[in-house]
Amino acid sequence: MRSFYHYMMRYRGNKQNDGEKQLADWMFGDHSFPKQATSYDEVSRYLEWNIPFPEALAVFDRVWTQYEIEELDE
Secondary structure (H helix, E strand, O other): OOOHHHHHHHHOOOOOOOHHHHHHHHHHHOOOOOOOOOOHHHHHHHHHHOOOOOOHHHHHHHHHHHHHHHHHOO
16 A cells, blocks of 8 residues: 555646645655655644645545545555
8 A cells, every 4th residue: 555645646747737736746845744654634634734735635635535545445
């Protein structure tokens, strides 16, 4: 199972500058981001304390749902 960080790296380099790309690029550049985390609470707490842009938590919730379906249900 991949960590949420590694799952999000699929969005880096997207041609359209959407919330997923913004969040992935920010996570990549934030050297303190919990890169091995697979827990919603751990990532959510980190984002709440270090929110990179206003819609980041909404983007995170949306992407986390896909992450659960693709990664955690294996």
